[in-house]
Amino acid sequence: MTTCVWCGRMVTPTVTLATLWHWQPLSTPAVCAACQNRLQPLHAPQCPRCARQQTTTQVCHDCVRWGDAWVNHAIFPYDAVLKAYMQQYKFQGDYRLRVVMQPYIRRALARETYDVLVPIPVTAGTWLTRGFNQVTGWLTDQPFQQVLTVDDAHKPRPQSSKTRQERLRSPQPFQLAPAAEKILPNQHVLLLDDVYTTGRTLRHAAAQIYLGGAKAVTSLTLAR
């Protein structure tokens, strides 16, 4: 008997005909069926640019205002379930909860076309208090390049406590790491982040990546 890593309830192994047929060891999922069911992926129609769930397939108001052709893919709507998850994982620092999202990130990455995967970094200060990067926590064995660095000085307050206006005005927080010049030229880079809120952070990151010589930059986020 094991317990669900998220809700703590008992989980019983699932026996399918396939597992019996192939004599696979009984696998106990880390997350119970009830918790899996609460996680409902984004569905159509979405904004073709930022993946926001909406009632039409038109480019959404926010993307029109950006006036660029940025493409972001996302897995879940940033609803009450995802907020509760991020609260426990990122803000309470429950690193163990990374396993909940690992399979979703793995499948989503398999659907993407890219040469280099670049997770959005966290500041040294965040490393000290949180002790982990919430984005790389979701990666299992997928290769990635940490070509971006971020300064504490540029993040005086956590992103989540800013208003939309403040976020849009926020200055470029990222720099290129020394290794970037060897890695980036002529590559298609996929940025990975937790939540697409205004798109400001990803565009700041992309601007630096283009400076490093990348030919294309797109992004994947857990939630939109």
Add this chain to the structure above:
Amino acid sequence: MDKSQLFGRRLPLDQAPPEGHGIPALRQVNGRWQCQRCQQWIGVNDYLPHRIPYCRHCLNLGRLTSHTKLYTIPEPNQFATLTHSPLTWQGQLSPQQRIAAQAVLRLTQAGRNQLLWAVTGAGKTEIGFPALAWALQRGWRVAWTSPRVDVCLELAPRLARAFAVPQAVLYGDQPRPYTYCPLTICTTHQLLRFEAAFDWVIVDEVDAFPLATSPLLQLAVRRAQKPTGSHLYLTATPGQDLQRQIRRHQLAVTYLPLRHHGYLLPPLRVKLVANWQSQLDQQRLPGNLLRQVRQYQQTGQRYLLFVPHVKDLARVQQALRRAGIEGGVTVHAADPQRQAKVQAFRERRVSGLVTTTILERGVTFPAVCVLILGGDDLVFSTAALVQIAGRVGRQRDHPGGDVICYATSQTRTIQRAQAMINALNRRGRRLGGRCP
């Protein structure tokens, strides 16, 4: 940071304070890590990068890792001296309540660990007032805690009105910051943040979930109390363990077998029914239960219908509808409209409430009758049955009412509940209790 924040506490801080003693938050014992706040063992997978262990058990009080230190300053009881009793309560205790209150006060003065075993509807909160007033005037630091947040929320404004001392209220999503006060009202979970802080700890509804089954919370209560301190447990339904402590004289006890209005408890009646579970699967209810509800419907009598599980709620409501009985709503712990529905029932906008054991205690509805479907189900413990029965007849002008339990058999648990009610009523009769 004001140093009073550390008085009698176990607080994780990033930087060492100028004053105070720090201990590592996680300690390694025979190769396994143990949390020094909640005493639980760290799971084999509960590590941050670089093999830094962290505690998931008390995560909602702020994460502790092997790099965290917990700081404390020994409790100095630095409170303003009170020249008068801080009790501003104007109410009157009944003669029986007064006797019990005196007994509790004497045991408190003697520094004894004690239990106030007062029947449901006895007014046990007010019985503790004289002892609390005495303790606060002596400069004691007191915690009034309960495993149930709804009990704390209901209690806090009453204590604020009754006592003229600074008070802190602590619970899970509490928006206000912590302040150092002579009287702290909090959930037992919050006591994990304290160490040898309180001269006196009152534990309200001591037998309620989750305290009764949680060694972690029991430890929290023990550790928050000063080694020289004592505690008062309040309950209508002490479990086997507390009753054993009473028999062994490890716990002094004050009985109050009579309700504040002087009437005895309504008895728990059992009606046998054929397999109610398979009936429910076909969206049917036992005939005698339906007849009873229909009668309530005709006479305008309000009722609470307890069912064992959340999944039974919708089926019971379906079955009632099929039988032509409308006007009831269902409620359970995770129901987002729980407060609103309970309020609607209280205001008589709803004639019946179909509920899980979530409403077994801490709620008072005037002139209500209680039906229990599947009283033989395991979720209805002896304590739960006695508490449920205690919802009936709490008001002076409506001291009686039905308590009917529908079960496939008269289980030992049901018999124990009946025996507990009968025993309390025997004691109550000796004190002049009347049948409602």
